[in-house]
Amino acid sequence: MDLKEKMLSSFMALEQELDLSSPVHDIRSTSLKTFEALGFPSKKDEAWKYTSLAKLLKNDYSIFPKKESSIELKDVKKYFLYEIDSYKVVFIDGIYSPFLSDTTHDGIDVCLLSAALTKPKYREVIEKYFNQVADKEESLTALNTSFAKEGAYVYVPKSVVAEKPIQIIHFSTGEQGDFLLQPRSLVVVEENAQVQIIERHQSLAAHEVLTNAVTEIFAAKSALVDYYKIQNDRLDASLIDNTYVAQESDSNVNVHTFSFGGKLTRNNLNFTQNGEHIDSTMKGITIIGEQQHVDHYTLVNHVQPNCESHQDYKGIYADKSVGVFNGKIYVDKIAQKTNAFQQNNNILLDDKATINTKPQLEIFADDVKCSHGCTIGQLDEDALFYLRTRGIPKREAKGLLTYAFANNVLESVAIPSLKTRINKLIAKKLGVNLGHDL
Amino acid sequence: MAYTEEELKKELETKEYEYGFYTDIESDTFPVGLNEEIVRAISKRKEEPEWMTEWRLQAFASWKQMEEPEWANVNYEKPDFQAISYYSAPKKKDKYESLDEVDPELLDTFNKLGISLDEQKKLAGVAVDIVVDSVSVATTFRDTLAEKGIIFCSISEAIKDYPDLVRKYLGTVIPPKDNFYAALNAAVFSDGSFCYIPKGVRCPMELSTYFRINQAGTGQFERTLVIADEGSYVSYLEGCTAPSRDENQLHAACVELIAMDDAEIKYSTVQNWYPGNKEGKGGVYNFVTKRGICHTNAKISWTQVETGSAVTWKYPSCILKGDNSIGEFYSIAVTNNFQQADTGTKMVHLGKNTRSTIISKGISAGKSQNSYRGLVQVNPKASNARNFSQCDSLLMGNECGAHTFPYIEARNNSAQIEHEATTSKIGEDQIFYCNQRGIDTEKAIALIVNGFSKEVLNKLPMEFAVEAQKLLEISLEGSVG
Numbered sequence: 001m002d003l004k005e006k007m008l009s010s011f012m013a014l015e016q017e018l019d020l021s022s023p024v025h026d027i028r029s030t031s032l033k034t035f036e037a038l039g040f041p042s043k044k045d046e047a048w049k050y051t052s053l054a055k056l057l058k059n060d061y062s063i064f065p066k067k068e069s070s071i072e073l074k075d076v077k078k079y080f081l082y083e084i085d086s087y088k089v090v091f092i093d094g095i096y097s098p099f100l101s102d103t104t105h106d107g108i109d110v111c112l113l114s115a116a117l118t119k120p121k122y123r124e125v126i127e128k129y130f131n132q133v134a135d136k137e138e139s140l141t142a143l144n145t146s147f148a149k150e151g152a153y154v155y156v157p158k159s160v161v162a163e164k165p166i167q168i169i170h171f172s173t174g175e176q177g178d179f180l181l182q183p184r185s186l187v188v189v190e191e192n193a194q195v196q197i198i199e200r201h202q203s204l205a206a207h208e209v210l211t212n213a214v215t216e217i218f219a220a221k222s223a224l225v226d227y228y229k230i231q232n233d234r235l236d237a238s239l240i241d242n243t244y245v246a247q248e249s250d251s252n253v254n255v256h257t258f259s260f261g262g263k264l265t266r267n268n269l270n271f272t273q274n275g276e277h278i279d280s281t282m283k284g285i286t287i288i289g290e291q292q293h294v295d296h297y298t299l300v301n302h303v304q305p306n307c308e309s310h311q312d313y314k315g316i317y318a319d320k321s322v323g324v325f326n327g328k329i330y331v332d333k334i335a336q337k338t339n340a341f342q343q344n345n346n347i348l349l350d351d352k353a354t355i356n357t358k359p360q361l362e363i364f365a366d367d368v369k370c371s372h373g374c375t376i377g378q379l380d381e382d383a384l385f386y387l388r389t390r391g392i393p394k395r396e397a398k399g400l401l402t403y404a405f406a407n408n409v410l411e412s413v414a415i416p417s418l419k420t421r422i423n424k425l426i427a428k429k430l431g432v433n434l435g436h437d438l
Numbered sequence: 439m440a441y442t443e444e445e446l447k448k449e450l451e452t453k454e455y456e457y458g459f460y461t462d463i464e465s466d467t468f469p470v471g472l473n474e475e476i477v478r479a480i481s482k483r484k485e486e487p488e489w490m491t492e493w494r495l496q497a498f499a500s501w502k503q504m505e506e507p508e509w510a511n512v513n514y515e516k517p518d519f520q521a522i523s524y525y526s527a528p529k530k531k532d533k534y535e536s537l538d539e540v541d542p543e544l545l546d547t548f549n550k551l552g553i554s555l556d557e558q559k560k561l562a563g564v565a566v567d568i569v570v571d572s573v574s575v576a577t578t579f580r581d582t583l584a585e586k587g588i589i590f591c592s593i594s595e596a597i598k599d600y601p602d603l604v605r606k607y608l609g610t611v612i613p614p615k616d617n618f619y620a621a622l623n624a625a626v627f628s629d630g631s632f633c634y635i636p637k638g639v640r641c642p643m644e645l646s647t648y649f650r651i652n653q654a655g656t657g658q659f660e661r662t663l664v665i666a667d668e669g670s671y672v673s674y675l676e677g678c679t680a681p682s683r684d685e686n687q688l689h690a691a692c693v694e695l696i697a698m699d700d701a702e703i704k705y706s707t708v709q710n711w712y713p714g715n716k717e718g719k720g721g722v723y724n725f726v727t728k729r730g731i732c733h734t735n736a737k738i739s740w741t742q743v744e745t746g747s748a749v750t751w752k753y754p755s756c757i758l759k760g761d762n763s764i765g766e767f768y769s770i771a772v773t774n775n776f777q778q779a780d781t782g783t784k785m786v787h788l789g790k791n792t793r794s795t796i797i798s799k800g801i802s803a804g805k806s807q808n809s810y811r812g813l814v815q816v817n818p819k820a821s822n823a824r825n826f827s828q829c830d831s832l833l834m835g836n837e838c839g840a841h842t843f844p845y846i847e848a849r850n851n852s853a854q855i856e857h858e859a860t861t862s863k864i865g866e867d868q869i870f871y872c873n874q875r876g877i878d879t880e881k882a883i884a885l886i887v888n889g890f891s892k893e894v895l896n897k898l899p900m901e902f903a904v905e906a907q908k909l910l911e912i913s914l915e916g917s918v919g
Contacts, residue, residue: 046509333836333837336836346848348848348850348851348853349851350851351818351821351850351851351852352818353851354847354848354849355846355847355848356845356846356847356848357845357846357847357857358843358844358845358846359842359844359857359859360841360842360843360844361831361840361841361842361859361861362839362841362842363831363833363839363840363841363861364836364838364839365833365836366833366834366835366836366838366863367836367863368833368861368862368863369861369862370860370861371858371859371860371861372842372857372858372859373856373857373858373859374844374846374855374856374857374858375854375855375856375857376846376848376853376854376855376856377853377854377855377856378851378852378854
């Protein structure tokens, strides 16, 4: 039985434990029909031209956790940003772990989507936001929607500033063999409110794990959202991360994606700007080697005037790794005075590494400033020579320059301890001795 | 301010096709429709050898299996391939010794186009091989070229006179099965140009051909083959205008360039097929396959000025097979009213130290859609490959669109690739600056558009630059001086 059939038949099993009368269930059934019609994407789809899921889909994944797994805090502490105080929403094999988590309902809601979907007091928010920005015609998103049950739920009311960052972590233990995870998260930030979120998917033992995650983020008027994605998973873990952001006037949403690990990572990042004077920022650093594959697929929909978007993706590819960047900027006829900027710089370290990039512009308005730049190259020979005249060995000099190349993306990271952490990770990944402890 | 961008837009919209006329030459036209019999008949009419007929039939067989491509960013009513007449030739088939023998009406056509033959002859060495509805009518300067051993003739003559050369190279760069339109072209092509430059010869003059679509309802399927042997150089010019027609005309040409070791080919095009009227009715469908192959140290340079056609689908490409070979692509695409253009290039780097440059300028006005679609591919063995691409778009008015679809695939770590694209409109401050210096708005827009396209216009040979300027003038009347 192939995975598609398995998913379709598993849906009935899922229905047994759900409240079929809730309106959310209609959304699930509709989505399943969409998935059934579309199937998994293949390389024939223009959006998946450079990334093939075929191999991953051959695995026989378990879809529901058979039992609850527990893990010791000391074993997984390193995956948390433990230096600072934060709210935590932790899942083990898709099941909420109250022991590792630290949720709240004080001022803001940081809790579980399963609670939000079922409890009446959240009904209004769910009806207004759930599955509203996610692409209903995209097969993997539809698949996630049809199985949407658990994940993080964050609600920040009007004019509230979340006092500490929120960490959302999904662990996969491998105790039940190959596993397919489909977390679904919802983040609603009301007018003038602010929040910082760090998200991570982590596999803990040798097994094939495929995560098909969907996160919906709503930023109301003048809201500020900082979202950080840390992708430093084991080499047998794969991730398809679908993020949909809807923004109202004067809001500001920044999404940083740090891709260092994983077998295959596909990031679908979609922004829709529903008001004026919106600022959207997408930044990413990708440093991979071996046979890793990272694909960034971004889409910014400029549908209102006077908005801005900035994209800056840096990639460093070693060994036989494959990097893909596909950025699309769409500017509607009425979106005058749009300022859209897209930058993608890549370095190939080894001769088996590959990069495929396709920065697209689709522009229907005349009074706009849109540009994209894309480079593929090597380290500056002169700079390398300069460092070597100063007595720095070639290998270290190379590491230092690569580090500098990636580093400027970090400037906009607003959580100091996270910045340090990422800095260390990059240095370690590139084998650079910074000479001081960050 | 007497002249504003608004007025320019209006003028652009109402500007009718200047070269829209129809010459009444008696033509020998085949019945409409396409089947094996028609393919055979074309081949027979052209007195082609058996292998050529076979080649056409094979192409036709593969064409029947293919589907019309839909990936391009254009919308149009699909042509009915069974409603087209696939062959049309002026009835008088004799070759002329002098211009006096040529149909005066035909000469009049050329005069309207501003390319009188006598004038051409006097001009600094331009040999003109004029193709009206598929059959070569007059060829000039052949003697001068023959002295150097250069062969420049229609492809049907070449098939008869130089079958070995044609057989060796035809379809090697664009195989008949390459794509839908290339297969169609291979099956039914009626004529085109053939050019062979022998080893070490530098062609002393610019070679040029004028293509025209003339007979109502006949598609024009031209096939051009240019072979530059080792160490040779040639500059080839191609230009076209077409009479005003209401029903859509299909143009599916194939151009193959072969640059052997150390050879250089410069191929320049000015395309001004009928773009349809301002309601978007009529106009030419231009689905062209153009491709060149570069051997060691060779260079191919494509320059194009695209102002016409209702729908354009065209990607002049370079296969950089040999080490140290160079590919260049310079393009200006102007779209107005309901025109749609999806154009760009492919640079396939296979050899070591290969270099490519892409400069593409798109100007969209009215309700037109202008897309750049390009591929830069660096293969694993192409070490030290270098590419620079720049795509700039200029939008006039908010009903048009400018799109960029660049594909960049690098599989070698020594590759150095840069791509940049910008989209903008004519800046109010730029116009203001000119006004302030006493330059009126009309002239200011002319100045800016001219400056915007200059990088590409500069690449055109002298003889062609004048016509290119003229065509830009027609497409963006009042803006280019």
